[in-house]
Amino acid sequence: MPLLKVTIDNIEVEVEAGTTIMNAARKIGGSVVPPAMCYYSKLEGSGGKCRTCLVKVAQGSAKDPRPMPKLVASCRTLVQDGMVVQNITSPEAMESRQAITEFLLLNHPLDCPVCDQAGECHLQDLSYVHGLQETRTVEERRTFKPIDIGDKIKLNMNRCILCYRCVMVGDQITEKRVHGVLGRGDHAEISTHIQRAVDNDFSGNMIDVCPVGALTDNTFRFKSRVWFTKPFDAHRECKKCSGKVVLWMKGEELLRVTGRKDKYGELEEFICNDCRFDHKETGDWVIEGPRTIERHSVISQNHYLTNPGDAVRIVK
Amino acid sequence: MQDNIKISEFSRETLDLVNRIINRYPKGREKSALLPLLHIAQSENNGWLSPEMMDYVASLLKIESIEVYEVASFYSMFNLKPVGNCVIEVCQTGPCWLRGAENILAHFEAKLGIKPGETTQDGKFTLKTVECLAACGNGPVIQVGKEYHENLTTNKADELLEKWKRENKISHTNPYL
Amino acid sequence: MATQILLKNIDVPGLAGFQVYRNLGGYTAVEKALKTLTPDEVTDEVKKSGLKGRGGAGFPTGMKWGFIDKQSGKDRYLVCNYDESEPGTFKDRHIGTLNPHQLIEGMILGSYALGAKTAYIYIRGELFYVLNIIEKAIQEAYNNGYLGQNILGSGYSLDLYCHPGAGAYICGEETALLESLEGKRGNPRIKPPFPAIVGLYGCPTVVNNVETIATLPWIINNGSDAYAAIGVGNSKGTKLISACGHINKPGIYEIELGLPVEEFIFSDEYCGGIRDGNKLKAVVAGGSSVPILPAELILKTAAGQPRLMSYESLSEGGFQTGTMLGSGGFIVMDHTTCIVKNLLTFARFYRHESCGQCSPCREGTSWMEKILTRIENGQGTTKDIDLLVDISKHVEGNTICPLGDAAAWPVASAIRHFREEFEEHIKLQKCPF
Ligand SMILES: Cc1cc2nc3c(=O)[nH]c(=O)nc-3n(C[C@H](O)[C@H](O)[C@H](O)COP(=O)(O)O)c2cc1C
Ligand code: SF4
Ligand code: FES
Numbered sequence: 001m002p003l004l005k006v007t008i009d010n011i012e013v014e015v016e017a018g019t020t021i022m023n024a025a026r027k028i029g030g031s032v033v034p035p036a037m038c039y040y041s042k043l044e045g046s047g048g049k050c051r052t053c054l055v056k057v058a059q060g061s062a063k064d065p066r067p068m069p070k071l072v073a074s075c076r077t078l079v080q081d082g083m084v085v086q087n088i089t090s091p092e093a094m095e096s097r098q099a100i101t102e103f104l105l106l107n108h109p110l111d112c113p114v115c116d117q118a119g120e121c122h123l124q125d126l127s128y129v130h131g132l133q134e135t136r137t138v139e140e141r142r143t144f145k146p147i148d149i150g151d152k153i154k155l156n157m158n159r160c161i162l163c164y165r166c167v168m169v170g171d172q173i174t175e176k177r178v179h180g181v182l183g184r185g186d187h188a189e190i191s192t193h194i195q196r197a198v199d200n201d202f203s204g205n206m207i208d209v210c211p212v213g214a215l216t217d218n219t220f221r222f223k224s225r226v227w228f229t230k231p232f233d234a235h236r237e238c239k240k241c242s243g244k245v246v247l248w249m250k251g252e253e254l255l256r257v258t259g260r261k262d263k264y265g266e267l268e269e270f271i272c273n274d275c276r277f278d279h280k281e282t283g284d285w286v287i288e289g290p291r292t293i294e295r296h297s298v299i300s301q302n303h304y305l306t307n308p309g310d311a312v313r314i315v316k
Numbered sequence: 317m318q319d320n321i322k323i324s325e326f327s328r329e330t331l332d333l334v335n336r337i338i339n340r341y342p343k344g345r346e347k348s349a350l351l352p353l354l355h356i357a358q359s360e361n362n363g364w365l366s367p368e369m370m371d372y373v374a375s376l377l378k379i380e381s382i383e384v385y386e387v388a389s390f391y392s393m394f395n396l397k398p399v400g401n402c403v404i405e406v407c408q409t410g411p412c413w414l415r416g417a418e419n420i421l422a423h424f425e426a427k428l429g430i431k432p433g434e435t436t437q438d439g440k441f442t443l444k445t446v447e448c449l450a451a452c453g454n455g456p457v458i459q460v461g462k463e464y465h466e467n468l469t470t471n472k473a474d475e476l477l478e479k480w481k482r483e484n485k486i487s488h489t490n491p492y493l
Numbered sequence: 494m495a496t497q498i499l500l501k502n503i504d505v506p507g508l509a510g511f512q513v514y515r516n517l518g519g520y521t522a523v524e525k526a527l528k529t530l531t532p533d534e535v536t537d538e539v540k541k542s543g544l545k546g547r548g549g550a551g552f553p554t555g556m557k558w559g560f561i562d563k564q565s566g567k568d569r570y571l572v573c574n575y576d577e578s579e580p581g582t583f584k585d586r587h588i589g590t591l592n593p594h595q596l597i598e599g600m601i602l603g604s605y606a607l608g609a610k611t612a613y614i615y616i617r618g619e620l621f622y623v624l625n626i627i628e629k630a631i632q633e634a635y636n637n638g639y640l641g642q643n644i645l646g647s648g649y650s651l652d653l654y655c656h657p658g659a660g661a662y663i664c665g666e667e668t669a670l671l672e673s674l675e676g677k678r679g680n681p682r683i684k685p686p687f688p689a690i691v692g693l694y695g696c697p698t699v700v701n702n703v704e705t706i707a708t709l710p711w712i713i714n715n716g717s718d719a720y721a722a723i724g725v726g727n728s729k730g731t732k733l734i735s736a737c738g739h740i741n742k743p744g745i746y747e748i749e750l751g752l753p754v755e756e757f758i759f760s761d762e763y764c765g766g767i768r769d770g771n772k773l774k775a776v777v778a779g780g781s782s783v784p785i786l787p788a789e790l791i792l793k794t795a796a797g798q799p800r801l802m803s804y805e806s807l808s809e810g811g812f813q814t815g816t817m818l819g820s821g822g823f824i825v826m827d828h829t830t831c832i833v834k835n836l837l838t839f840a841r842f843y844r845h846e847s848c849g850q851c852s853p854c855r856e857g858t859s860w861m862e863k864i865l866t867r868i869e870n871g872q873g874t875t876k877d878i879d880l881l882v883d884i885s886k887h888v889e890g891n892t893i894c895p896l897g898d899a900a901a902w903p904v905a906s907a908i909r910h911f912r913e914e915f916e917e918h919i920k921l922q923k924c925p926f
Contacts (some may be wrong), residue, residue, distance in 0.1 A: 048683040049850050051891055070890045076683050099887035103856035136880060139863040162849065180382045181849075182389040184661070184678070186859035188849035193385035194367045340654040342568075342611075345694055350676035351659050355618065377676075390678040392660035392845075393618045409580045410781060410838040411737045411824055447662065447842050448580040448781075449619055452822070453735060453743035462622045491621040491657070
């Protein structure tokens, strides 16, 4: 199959047919990569929902050079040969991204200081780059009570952006899904409907795919801020998964086990609940060495600010 | 209003209907019958879908319970909480509003002593607001079970209420029959 | 009297029964097509007729059929969109209730053209009584050999079923409709692929509106030329207009496209003028989602030409001074109407009906409703008006399906044409009506 040529923000790249604009951009890397809050390359059918990755297609293809009439979701739009895409070079795309960020924060509690995800939250990253200087809403925010779904996972629905990733993990990674999106429109929520425990071998991956702090690890909660912990690559013999994980340590103490994430915040491999929740002794693991966090995030850049709402107040 | 009586199963006749409906869809696509089955299930469960009832529907279609909850909670015709015997649904969208729907709603509220979403103490009536029922030319419009009542006036509303009280109106009947 | 294709016999008692429909020439189009035309010839007739989809988007029907993938080796489906939920639209209910066999006959013709062996009518759950009527008519059609195996000895077989929705406007969007028909939440699919390639159960599928389908028998019986001779410009044929609001004669009218709007509103043959001798204030001409126009712009274009009931004329001037024919839901408001309150009911509708999967629509519709509620209740601020415009701009064009646009247009247009009314609410700190 001949490769297709696509230009993104004036950088040319060649990709195979069937590649999305998002993945072509990831092939180039750096600032031309649109942010993805719902797309997750390892989950089939993901993407298209959050609309943060909208880009401008200035030229559809070499054959049909007309621009596309609307911005398109780069995570779900396939590249054509000769396509010209504008991401950060399109004022229109940038304006829409700012608007989407505002929409995503509209009902968000802005509770970063008490959120376990702070420091590794994609919404925090997004608002850092694309947020408005001040909030324009005076309306009451939607609120839900945090609940336990199973004894290991905490659901704080106030923070959820309805990316559907955890639902896809339920469908695609675990044997049986017991939670889902209930209700519709602005009332839609992640729930089990009646108290049912989300509990099977791979359910913990829901925590890792959650881009925000809606699903967090109950065995880690409030033990420490992420940026006070040091990540180490480690592994163990495991019958259920690869056993390759990241240990989050504070001094000698092992506080949390997660999967290994790439620079887009995606898991390299899904890990089992045994590894994640039930092996909290350093002796359970062979430590390979310190892990570098590649992601362009506030953890790696040490940009995190501690006042509530700072995430949305920072100027570009 | 009866409390969540334990449902065991549909009757033989209802199951025949259920099977006829399932057969309208290709093999392996039985889940397609979910909305029709939920309509039937709701009518057989005092007008609402209890978790037990939804689990039963899931078992009939061999799907997970959560798949049923997700769907049932998406569609506004399904009640996930108990309702009264007679559910009165008042359309409140623009065209009906232009023709006085607010008066009709206020009238029902006053007569029944309840707000939308509530059920009368005796369990006889539930009041609900709904969006456009596709009968806008004859607004104000209300729906009760399968019946539409159009060009409503407060007098007409009173007559209907009297009639429903007299008849002990039950709005949730099997819609296929 | 204008040509009547859909309403001609609508007042004949018993028309919903097979025999009455048959005696009036019913099912002759099926006979003609199955005995004398190939499926492609039927498609060609529809193409040449210039018929456009009557569900709102106005996409040419024959062209849509032409996109269906006949090479895939998969089953193909025709699905009738009987979700009719756009506020102001109540025409399809009329057809199914009084003339179900014409819809069934159209379904047979369309299915034959597409090579579908199974077809479904997806009908909104609130209209279950209409579903009962149509199912009875379908049974009659089976009994008389127009459905089922080997129809009229032609070798063509078709099964036709009704499927109820359960209260969700979004299921009128064709891919949400297909999801719903598959027993799922009505979340619209991300396109492409379009249904003509990947539709119901992953198979090539065409979704058409009730009125579109019910027009097919007439086109096959009378020929595409006869159909194309009705109407003006690219607006061919007749259209059902469901008229409501502050008019003397609300109801469903079949007009020849090209009728002057003024005649439609004021003549006794149609709406019969404004109630109580009141003054016309504004019209939403094509269902709640199309831009509202003030009296002067609905009667005449900005260029001073009489506005006609046609796709082209209604949209003349773009969104600045024009609107759209949409679904034909014609909502008339007299001078006593509060434009803000009317808009608030629309905003509430779209918030209630958003499926919630994409963020601009889920958050934007609820934000707009909250702001409008404040303005209507006298708690608005001057900043709110521009904020509304800004939100509507950010929802429009940024969503998965057109519900976002449908929610944004009414807000943007009401402020465009009636800004002073919003300002008055804010100045007086209450609704002036
Ligand atoms: C939010 C939304 C609601 C819709 N509702 C309806 C409807 O109730 N009935 C309908 O026929 N088309 C509706 N449509 C249009 C359909 O998506 C589709 O275009 C139409 O059914 C195609 O049929 P046609 O070509 O015969 O018009 C809706 C579209 C959207 C975006
Ligand atoms: S635009 Fe609204 S209705 Fe359409 S997919 Fe997005 S959230 Fe759902
Ligand atoms: S607005 Fe009430 S039926 Fe349409």
